[in-house]
Amino acid sequence: MNLEDVKVGAKVMIRDLKGKEEVIRRVEAMGLRRGRSVEVLQKLGRTILLKLNNSRIVISKDIARNIYVE
Amino acid sequence: MKSEEKNIKVALVGNPNVGKTSLLNHLAGTTLRVGNWPGVTVEKKEGKTFYNGYTIYFIDLPGIYTLEPLSEDEYIAYRFLTEEPPDMILNVIETPNMERDLFLTAELLELGIPMVLVLNMIDEAQKLGVDVDTERLEELLGLKVVKTNGRTGVGIKDILTAIVETYEKKITPKEIRYSEDLERLLTSLRESVKETKQQLIKKLLAHKEYLHEIERLYGKPAQQVIRENRFAFAHGLYNEVVKRKPITSTDITTLLDRFLLHPYIGTVVFFLIMFILFKVSFDFSKPFMDWLDGFLNDFVSPALGLALIELGMPDLVLRFFSEAVIGGVGFVLTFTPLIAVIYLLLSFLEFTGYLPRIAFLMDRVMHRLGLHGKSLIPLLLGFGCNVPAIVATRTMESKRDKLLVIAMIPFMSCPARLVVFSFFAITFFKNPALVIFSLYILGIVIALITAITLRKTILRGSLEHFVMELPPYRLPTLRLLFGVVWVYLKDFLYRAGTLIFAVSILIWLSMNLPPGVEKPEDSIAGKVGKALIPIFEPIGIKDWRVSTSLIPAFLAREIVLSSMATIYLAEGTKKKEEFSLSESAKEQLFGLLSATKEAFYSLINPLPRTFEVSEEYSNLRSVVSKSMDELSALSFMIFILIYTSCLGTISVMWREAGKKFALGFLIYSFLMAWLSAFIVYKVGSML
Structure with a gap:
């Protein structure tokens, strides 16, 4: 399953990140890494709001599509 | 020492x-x-x-x-x-x-x-x-x-x-130790003790054999191995020094986000906040701006004139100081309250953490136009005044998005244009409201055309993948807000202010030179105005008095009317009024008090007062109606709408986006203005 398909309110664990290297590097530096659990707080338009530890991160759905979770 | x-x-x-x-x-x-x-x-x-x-x-x-x-x-x-x-x-x-x-x-x-x-x-x-x-x-x-x-x-x-x-004590941090194999390879690359880990890593990444070796050892690309080592360091260190106590506290950010990021409630709240922002920044600062303007022109200027007469200065010098210098300073200062209030409010929104949320909330609408969600604020502010609107683009991170919005803002019609529009629309048209409304729409259309053109040419680049952090809500201290506002205001006065001042003096000189000039016709500006006629003729402006009025109007568009009045009615110099220092000082003090009262009163009044237009220039009306017709008036309004005849706007553009961009934009806006006016005039003539 990828992050785009996760329902609002669900908590998931990140399994793998795919896609463009520079996008991966950016989201990883922001804390979205393999093994982290994230909660989907909200979906709005082409973006998704995530909660990760004590930070809130917005990513567009095209990035979320490349983040595999379980 | x-x-x-x-x-x-x-x-x-x-x-x-x-x-x-x-x-x-x-x-x-x-x-x-x-x-x-x-x-x-x-x-x-x-x-x-x-x-x-x-x-x-x-x-x-x-x-x-x-x-x-x-x-x-x-x-x-x-x-x-x-x-x-x-x-x-x-x-x-x-x-x-x-x-x-x-x-x-x-x-x-x-x-x-x-x-x-x-x-x-x-x-x-x-x-x-x-x-x-x-x-x-x-x-x-x-x-x-x-x-x-x-x-x-x-x-x-x-x-x-x-x-x-x-x-x-020359304390230098300990060197980080990464995983064994990586460290071994890094050490083997070391040629001197001075080399930093960063240099060693850079060397390693440049060596094909080492890259292969790492891939063989770890089964992953070297870049990724190094990154994972850094993550491991951060993770290990964190677990070593942080003790977590399980605390279940109600999080104010979660609570607020439930409303502020709600697709409907959040949008309503956004427009409410926007309305307050607009109202406070423009209505609240307007009385102070007007007072400052009056204080300098009706008090400081004649007082200085009095002092210079005492010193026996010639008339031109006297007028240079009391009109050009004080006028120039005054012109810069009139922007100051506006800029200060905008900075204060924007900084407040930024430090509270609301600003990035607007980008998230408004993204669904704005990204369709190829714009960042945050660009809505500067664009809306543009209807109040283009100068602080351009200043407000500093909250945008990407240079491309920022330049795109800066190039759109000047087409958002501001109240200065409304003053000009209402004069001409009322003089020449039966349905002035419709004409003015169409002009506002035309401005927005030109802004969109500009954005699309820029996106397809010099500001290409894909709509960036959207990645952003939303910080928790925090209440900034007043000390921080005022500190930050002061820093930006200083920078504005220094960088944009000096340019505004210098150009306003040049324009004054063009109106008042050669020395002893009596009629506007004989001044440098008048001559330039006449020389420009061939350029303006195709758009229906055949009168040198109209083209000449555009020269002082480069300071600000509404000046077009007062300078037309001066040129048409040749009311060259104002009547000298009796000036008493003490009487005037008293008047100014009362003026300031009533300005303060008016500013606070305007906060209670729910309607934006920025758009109120007062009736003036009735003498001018009759003269102008004889020298222009409906079509050339419409053409002139379109020209004034699109051409960035605003020194303040060009100055902040210069400051925010650079000299090349500002001057290039000025030329672009002139061409677009001419072209639009030309099309309207030609099509209109055929009908």
Whole structure:
């Protein structure tokens, strides 16, 4: 399953990140890494709001599509 | 004692939203200045302080998550740290998100530059049950660690002490140890003891054999292995020094977001906030601007004139000082309250954490236009005044988005244009409201055409993948807000103000030279106006008096009317009125009081007063109606709408986007204005 398909309110664990290297590097530096659990707080338009530890991160759905979770 | 030996250059580095600005405000106070990094529109803040006989210079680097140069911000930070390394890095960490922030710390430690680690927002961390063992952290990294609360300023003194101690005792952090195989390969590349880990890594990444070796050992690309080692370092360190107490506190951010980020309620709240922003910034500052203007022109100017007469100065010199210089200063100052209020309100929205949320909330509408969600604020402000609207684009991170919005703002029709429109529309048309409304729409259409054209040409680049952090809501202190506003206001007065002042003097000179000129017709401006007629004829402006009025109107569009009045009615000089210093001073004081009253009253009045237009120039009306017809009036209004006849706008554009962009835009707007007016005039003539 990828992050785009996760329902609002669900908590998931990140399994793998795919896609463009520079996008991966950016989201990883922001804390979205393999093994982290994230909660989907909200979906709005082409973006998704995530909660990760004590930070809130917005990513567009095209990035979320490349983040595999379980 | 040599002063050079007593300087310490410190760079502030940290993730975005870790409270660097607020710390810097405490550390450097009023010495804080803003500028741009060379050649780019990314903001640079600098300041200094004196401590223990040292002058400590602070340079704020852009907020970044990683030193790998991915975006402009990271590139600036990377280049600064590697090419002109500071004496010390002040690594600011948002303690509640310490593990994430330590990734950047790992990269910074690789540089081998002395470092002081600042655990900021320690109060928030405590509330979340994050407890850091600073002694253990100091011991593991071999550097000084300071706990601070950037809001209240707790721990600021400790930062200075730590900097001086680190400097005097030459404390250098311990080298980070990565995994065994990686370390072995790095060591084998070492040619001198001076080489930093960062240099070794760079060398390793340039060697094909080493890259293959790592891939063979770890089964992954080298880049990824190194990154994972940094993450492992951050993770390990975090677990070693942080004790987490399970605390279930109600999070105010979650609560507020439920409303402010709600697709419907949030949108309503946004427009409400926007309305208040608009109202406070324009209606509240307008009485003060008017008062300032009157104070300078009706009090300071005649008072100075009086003094110069006493000194026996010739008339032209006298008028130069009392009209051009005071007028120029006054013109700059009239923008000051507006700019100050906009900065104050925007900084408030930024520090509270609301601003990035607007980008999230409005993205679904704005991205369809190829624009960033944040661009809605500057664009809406443009209807109030283009100058602060362009200033407001500083909240946009990407240079491309910023330039795109700056190029759109001048087509948002402002009240200065409304004054001109209503004069002409009422004089020439049966249904003035419809004409004015169409002009507003035309402005928006031109803005969109401009944006599309720019996106397809010089500002190409894909709609960026949207990645952004939403910081928790925080209440900024007044001290921080006023500190920041003062810094930006200084910069505005210095950079845009000097340009506005200089050009306004040039324009005055063109109206008043050669010496002894009586009729506007004989002035330089008049001659230029006449010479311009061939250019304006195809758009229906055949009268030199109209084209000449455009020269002083470059200061601001509404001046077109007063200068037309001067030129048409040849009311060259105003009647000299009796001027009494004490009487006038009293009047000004009362004026200020009533301006204050009016400003606060306007806050209660729900309607925006910016759009109220008063009836003036009735004499001019009859004369102008004889020298122009409906079609040429419409053509002239379209020209005034699109051509950026506004010195203030061009000056802030110059400051925010550079000289080339500002001048290029001025020419573009002139061409677009001419072309639109030409089409309307030609089509109209055929009907």
